[in-house]
Amino acid sequence: xxxxxxxxxxxxxxxxxxxxxxxxxxxxxxxxxxxxxxxxxxxxxxxxxxxxxxxxxxxxxxxxxxxxxxxxxxxxxxxxxxxxxxxxxxxxxxxxxxxxxxxxxxxxxxxxxxxxxxxxxxxxxxxxxxxxxxxxxxxxxxxxxxxxxxxxxxxxxxxxxxxxxxxxxxxxxxxxxxxxxxxxxxxxxxxxxxxxxxxxxxxxxxxxxxxxxxxxxxxxxxxxxxxxxxxxxxxxxxxxxxxxxxxxxxxxxxxxxxxxxxxxxxxxxxxxxxxxxxxxxxxxxxxxxxxxxxxxxxxxxxxxxxxxxxxxxxxxxxxxxxxxxxxxxxxxxxxxxxxxxxxxxxxxxxxxxxxxxxxxxxxxxxxxxxxxxxxxxxxxxxxxxxxxxxxxxxxxxxxxxxxxxxxxxxxxxxxxxxxxxxxxxxxxxxxxxxxxxxxxxxxx
Numbered sequence: 001x002x003x004x005x006x007x008x009x010x011x012x013x014x015x016x017x018x019x020x021x022x023x024x025x026x027x028x029x030x031x032x033x034x035x036x037x038x039x040x041x042x043x044x045x046x047x048x049x050x051x052x053x054x055x056x057x058x059x060x061x062x063x064x065x066x067x068x069x070x071x072x073x074x075x076x077x078x079x080x081x082x083x084x085x086x087x088x089x090x091x092x093x094x095x096x097x098x099x100x101x102x103x104x105x106x107x108x109x110x111x112x113x114x115x116x117x118x119x120x121x122x123x124x125x126x127x128x129x130x131x132x133x134x135x136x137x138x139x140x141x142x143x144x145x146x147x148x149x150x151x152x153x154x155x156x157x158x159x160x161x162x163x164x165x166x167x168x169x170x171x172x173x174x175x176x177x178x179x180x181x182x183x184x185x186x187x188x189x190x191x192x193x194x195x196x197x198x199x200x201x202x203x204x205x206x207x208x209x210x211x212x213x214x215x216x217x218x219x220x221x222x223x224x225x226x227x228x229x230x231x232x233x234x235x236x237x238x239x240x241x242x243x244x245x246x247x248x249x250x251x252x253x254x255x256x257x258x259x260x261x262x263x264x265x266x267x268x269x270x271x272x273x274x275x276x277x278x279x280x281x282x283x284x285x286x287x288x289x290x291x292x293x294x295x296x297x298x299x300x301x302x303x304x305x306x307x308x309x310x311x312x313x314x315x316x317x318x319x320x321x322x323x324x325x326x327x328x329x330x331x332x333x334x335x336x337x338x339x340x341x342x343x344x345x346x347x348x349x350x351x352x353x354x355x356x357x358x359x360x361x362x363x364x365x366x367x368x369x370x371x372x373x374x375x376x377x378x379x380x381x382x383x384x385x386x387x388x389x390x391x392x393x394x395x396x397x398x399x400x401x402x403x404x405x406x407x408x409x410x411x412x413x414x415x416x417x418x419x420x421x422x423x424x425x426x427x428x429x430x431x432x433x434x435x436x437x438x439x440x441x442x443x444x
Contacts, residue, residue: 159199273320
């Protein structure tokens with residue numbers, strides 16, 4: 001491993017940022033809660049511009065105080081995917097890193113983040129191996145290969161979730177597997193007739209999984225038996241990866257690759273409402289895919305979801321009434337905190353929106369290419385997460401950025417050992433990154 005990786009956050013940032021952001025002495029930088037003068041607008045002239053609302057740009061953003069979270073048991077944090085404002089240390093430093101298995105390549109990709117529970121970090125690698133690591137020091141506790149004996153290639157990674165001492169894994173081999181979190185022993189294995197490329201969501205003894213052909217299965221966490229199922233609209237083309245369902249208040253909200261967003265009762269699968277997140281036709285073929293790959297968020301009775309096809313919506317959880325929508329598309333999950341939404345768009349912009357009406361407070365354009373001059377090597381950005389007055393995002397260019405949630409100013413960056421294409425997670429004041437070469441890195 002390169003020598004600079006042996007330093008903590010502070011040292012790395014001091015070297016990598018001093019020339020460009022000289023006012024900062026750590027990668028977390030210095031927060032200025034007063035908005036900068038003028039308006040932040042997209043400079044990506046070849047794309048539709050997202051422009052801040054003139055009135056909202058003048059409004060000071062006020063966030064709830066950060067609070068610690070002991071666990072991150074699902075890829076979206078909790079089952080409702082609403083994590084708000086999380087507390088970490090003021091100047092996190094790298095405390096350990098470990099090889100977590102097989103990394104991503106052109107054929108096999110990570111599509112799901114690590115999870116953290118009961119002092120352990122769990123990772124599914126690109127070849128469907130699940131491993132557990134000690135959260136304190138990174139030592140490996142166990143690893144379990146989930147590839148069936150009759151399969152030896154063609155991996156499509158799924159993901160993992162935790163509840164009540166068990167790790168539940170979805171796989172591209174059309175199987176859901178329950179593992180003992182202490183030993184990695186297989187407790188049960190269920191074949192459901194369709195491969196999965198999104199992590200499950202677990203809540204109150206039910207495991208919710210979505211297959212690539214847009215079928216939702218509700219399974220018993222105890223033995224894997226099918227409780228009920230729902231068939232969505234089939235879609236011939238989609239994007240790698242998928243959004244995990246969101247569960248709260250007795251309702252499961254399911255995102256499908258067709259752009260369909262469906263709410264069902266968790267007890268019996270009865271449909272409460274559904275919406276299409278397909279927006280107006282755009283000029284390129286890829287952007288017409290309405291796939292909802294980001295996880296929907298259920299927060300204080302509202303549902304927030306965004307499709308790749310270009311529509312962001314706010315929906316009343318109980319009635320299904322659409323409160324507002326915006327022509328904004330993206331592949332990542334929105335982050336909700338206080339009266340605000342933070343999200344990454346298809347046009348490589350990080351934005352802060354009003355939770356009440358979707359208006360933009362600020363818009364920060366991000367680098368689109370590693371080689372900006374020749375427009376080569378597009379950068380994939382992932383996140384954001386909100387920790388201690390910082391939005392953290394990471395990119396396939398091997399960088400993680402800290403951005404002010406108050407005005408969108410980039411405060412600092414730190415080098416990763418490789419590209420990062422799954423969002424970081426936070427638990428017990430620690431931030432965990434999983435890089436594309438399967439390096440699991442902890443900052444505390």
